[in-house]
C-alpha cells in the first residue's frame with residue numbers, strides 16, 4: 001500500500017462489535033475476565049488498550065518498523081528508549097538537539113552512571129574520528145534549531161562498527177518525508193505532539209523499533225513505568241495521522257515559499273533551511289528524505305529585533321511547539337533551548353536573535369503578509 005493509504009488505514013479495522021469505521025476510544029481502566037487466566041487479551045489498561053494499540057500499529061507501519069510503543073509525551077518516549085542503556089555505557093548525541101532532550105540526558109540520566117557527549121554529527125567521517133567508544137548514538141536531523149543535516153545511513157555504519165544503536169528523533173520530518181529505519185537506524189522516536197498529531201491538541205510520544213528484543217523491552221517498560229499515552233490522546237493522534245500525507249504536502253509547499261521569502265529580506269542575517277541548494281546538508285537531505293520540511297530558523301541579529309518581530313506577528317502564533325496545522329513561531333534561546341547555558345548556546349550558534357518558525361497549512365500569502373508586517377516593525 002502507498003504511504004497515504006497506510007496513514008488512513010494501517011492498524012485500524014472496523015470495530016468488530018458495531019462496524020464503526022473509526023477505532024473507538026476505549027476509555028476503561030480494566031477489562032472483565034471470564035475466569036482465572038481467561039480473558040480476551042486485555043487485563044488492565046496501563047498494560048493494554050485497544051485505542052493505543054491501533055495507533056502503535058499505525059505508527060509502526062508508517063515508519064516501516066516491526067512495532068511501536070506510545071508514551072505520555074515525546075520526552076517519556078525518549079526516556080523509555082534510554083532505558084536500553086546501562087550504567088557505565090556512553091551515549092553520543094548530535095550537538096544541537098531539542099533542549100528538553102539535552103536536559104533529560106545531562107540533568108537526569110547522567111545521575112545514573114551513563115556518560116553523555118554532544119558532538120557535531122553533520123560530517124559522518126569527522127564524527128567517526130572524534131566520537132570514540134559509544135553504545136548509543138542519538139541524532140536529530142535536521143537538527144533543532146540550526147537545521148544541520150546528519151547522514152543517517154553513514155552514521156548507522158559508524159554506529160554498527162561499534163556495535164552501538166542508532167536512534168533518530170524524526171519529529172521534524174515525520175515519516176511522510178523521512179524514514180530512518182530504512183536507512184539503517186535501529187529506533188525512531190517522535191514527539192507525536194508535533195506533525196503526527198498535527199492539530200496542537202495532544203501531547204504524546206512514540207518509539208518505533210525493528211528488533212523484537214527492543215519491542216519486548218519497550219513494552220515491558222511501558223507497563224513497568226506506566227507513562228502511557230491515554231486512550232483519548234491515542235485517538236487524537238490516530239485521527240491526525242489520517243491526514244499526515246496531505247498535511248505534509250502543504251507544509252512542504254508553504255515551507256519553501258516562506259524560506260525563499262525570508263532569504264530575500266535585508267533585515268535577516270541568515271536563514272537556516274536544508275532546502276537551499278547552498279545549504280551544506282542539501283545533497284544528503286535530498287538523498288535521504290523526500291522533502292525539506294517546514295521548519296526554518298532565521299537570525300535577526302539581536303534579541304530586541306527578534307522580540308519586536310515575535311510581538312508583532314498575529315497569524316503566526318508565538319508559542320512553544322511545532323508541527324501544528326497553525327503556523328507557530330518561537331525564540332529558541334528563551335523557549336525550546338532555555339535548558340542550555342548561555343555559553344552552550346553561544347558555542348552552538350543559537351544566538352539571541354534566532355527565531356524558529358514552524359510553517360503551517362494556512363494560505364502562504366497570509367503567512368507572508370504577516371511576516372512582512374512584523375519585519376516592517378523591526
Ligand SMILES: Cc1ncc(COP(=O)(O)O)c(C=O)c1O
Nearest residue numbers: 073074075098169171191193204
Ligand atoms: C525534536 C523534538 N523531540 C522531542 C520533543 C519532546 O516532545 P514532547 O514535548 O512531546 O515531550 C520535542 C518537543 O518540542 C521536539 O521538538
